[in-house]
Amino acid sequence: MTSQLKDETRKEIPEIIVDSSTGKKYQRGKFLGKGGFAKCYELTDMKTKEIFAGKIVAKSLLVKPHQKEKMSQEISIHRSLRDKHVVGFHGFFEDSDFVYIILELCRRRSLMELHKRRKAITEPETRYFLKQILSGVKHLHDRKVIHRDLKLGNLFLSDEMEIKIGDFGLATRVDYEGERKRTLCGTPNYIAPEILCKKGHSYEVDVWSVGCILYTLLVGKPPFETQTLKDTYMRIKKNEYHIPSRIGPLARSLIQRLLQGDPTRRPNVDLILADDFMTMGYIPNRLPTSCLTMAPRFDSRCSTVATRKPLLEINNKDGSPVKNVLKDGVKKVDNVTGFKGGVSVPGSVGQQQSAAAQQAAAGQQQKPDEPSDCYLKELYTQVSAVVASKPDERENINEEESEDPAAVPMIWVSKWVDYSDKYGLGYQLCDDSIGVLFNDFTKLLLLSDGENIHYIERSNAEHYHQLKNYPATLNKKVTLLRYFRNYMNEHLLKAAASMCPREGDELARIPSLRTYFRTRSAIILHLTNGTLQINFFEDHTKIMLCPLMGAVTYIDEKRNFRTYRMTGLEKYGCRPDLANRLRYARNMIQKLMVTKSSNAKSASSSSTTTQHTQPTTA
Structure with a gap:
């Protein structure tokens, strides 16, 4: 691999990239990053001035038949998908040295960068992201596609702070009802036990990954993370993970439903969307770009959220909650930084979260794991x-x-x-x-x-x-x-x-x-x-x-x-x-x-x- 990478550096990616089949010309711009075999750059259509992300792979790295086949499958699957929450596919072409894939540009990077800066995020933000992730996953599953590598780094963010599922390098199609795939693939912290145990797998592995994502967003680290790969895999196989006490009961329950060792017991996407955690808590209509580095303020938007009726009945059309919608109902507070005005009634669902809300209401105090010297x-x-x-x-x-x-x-x-x-x-x-x-x-x-x-x-x-x-x-x-x-x-x-x-x-x-x-x-x-x-x-x-x-x-x-x-x-x-x-x-x-x-x-x-x-x- 090292010699191949050296060969790649000898062949410079051209400044002006030409699609010979259409005559389109792209100006290579800002370097966006690299991963696996690919390097990514901003590419500007020189005629329309539209800016895309260009995923560029040197052919010198695609020498083995299975590497070429994997690349072809990634392109075939991705180009077949058209959904608001999937990274847009705008075409592909090649020249003598490189393969070029033209994709939607996601300027706000991915949830991985948000996670590194923020660690644990608030429940409303988590619901906001999870709802969009599930919408994208539903589109995949409806088209008989399993992603098999859902993780924070593959969940990209648009200018509008909307989720876009990307990187279909490990994705596969289900060819017939009940087919179980056997390939060992995935990212260690998110890989499902049935893949590790080679029992055959299907759509449920994406649901497992969604459970790992939910846990990571709320807790601030993946559920099975250890110092070594061997120990991580052992914990996954034994289904050993710990949910901190600060996590609310609805979130805890959903995490446990998603991280079932038996794939047949995991809910499908529609059932997850109907879960109490998703329907009985506040979901912001939009998120500010500032949430990439700091928790938003929900004090004016999330002061009262009912626990006895679904979200649709208490949210206005613009997504903001209707206050006092239940005169005799129980009020609930979310685990929200900056939350003010909520109350917790003894015995209510919100009681376990009241400490976090009171701490936040006292003045945006630091998280328990955040050092007083600001790192x-x-x-x-x-x-x-x-x-x-x-x-x-x-x-x-x-x-x-x-x-x-x-x-x-x-x-x-x-x-x-x-x-x-x-x-x-x-x-x-x-x-x-x-x-x-x-x-x-x-x-x-x-x-x-x-x-x-x-x-x-x-x-x-x-x-x-x-x-x-x-x-x-x-x-x-x-x-x-x-x-x-x-x-x-x-x-x-x-x-x-x-x-x-x-x-x-x-x-x-x-x-x-x-x-x-x-x-x-x-x-x-x-x-x-x-x-x-x-x-x-x-x-x-x-x-x-x-x-x-x-x-x-x-x-x-x-x-x-x-x-x-x-x-x-x-x-x-x-x-x-x-x-x-x-x-x-x-x-x-x-x-x-x-x-x-x-x-x-x-x-x-x-x-x-x-x-x-x-x-x-x-």
Whole structure:
């Protein structure tokens, strides 16, 4: 395989790709990632300007008959599917060196990246995703297709935050009623026991995988995950998994139904859609893109959900719940971050979830497994490992092997203005939202819709208002926020393109600036989602480090924007300019760790910056 991969690199994928059968020309654009035999790029139809994802496979890797047959089957199955929740198939062709598959572009990546950033997600989000996954799986099963590799990494997200099932490399067709397939295939954490035991399998293996996906979304890790493949397979065969007590009873019951060792006892897709977990809890109509990095706020949308009637009877047409629909009914609270206003009646279904709701109502407190330092120690360990490997002293540096566009940061600071001698630091995020970290360590955020504001107390308790309707006590701070916004819009250039606000973004919650400090060389900005950003003054380069993705993004002097896995840099090396910035970052992380966040700004600015009466800007 290694020699084959070397052969592939010798044959460059052309910049202009031509489909000789139709005459269509595609401009090869941004690298999207690689997996198995394929590399993926953005491909732009040069005539229509429509942008697709191009899955490109070197023919040098398809030398054996079964490899060619597998590729043909993947194309044959995928092109036969047409569903809103399946990645769109737009054609395929080949030239002398490569096979090209033209697919729908899913810019929000996959549920795997969401999982890495968020770990466990809320019940409403889980229902939202699960409903769409099941809709796509139903389309497959109705057309006698078994996917056989359903997992977070194969569940892609569109611009509208809708699920698209992709990667049909392991998919198969059922040729006759009752046929049992015998191929050993799948991904370890999601593989069904009947596949492992070679008992023959069918549609039920996809249901098992859906159970693993449901568990992973709610718990934050796969149900059978261990340190070794052998132990994982042993646990699957023995059906050994543990559901934490924080998981609600309806979710627990559905997980147990899906993860039945006996495939004949698992429900089909229609029965899953009718399960109480799906019908008796709130499902958002849309989700904001911000949920890729932070839990949405459901306080205004999910304050009362009945437990005695199905969802269809309590949801308006727009998907929002009707309050007090059951005058004598039991009210239920979901396990939702940011939930306020729900009550739990003793003996009700919601009672087991009340603790989580009360904790969230107390002010968006951190998850139990979320470190209080916002992953600084983890980040220090990751960066230190890269620095210790002396990545710029290798004979053969190969940064390309480390490149991972899927780990690109969702949120970063695109503008900032330091007025800390009077008020605080104002900043704009890449989605056009505005934030101010005031000198009293309170924060005010204006979302990208220009309407919703979030006020965060020093204790981290969050309050939600609108720019046209907020408490008089916030008058001065809202005035300052407007000042910072206007100043940045008028005087500062933006570092990157923004994402347009869309329906559902009113549910958004965005990371805020946790702390910052300045040195003679740079400004160091630490966000509450763990991202650490360093902007260097002299050459305007930037690095963004994400401990959750284990990745670093480097914007160089030419404004090239590349994201690398830190374990990859440790293994394959990197050029000196990036290595130098990582060494600097390690020292700055160490400084943040030894300086209490409450005085990091003042302690640093007193020794490294001078007082000023006019704002200092990026």
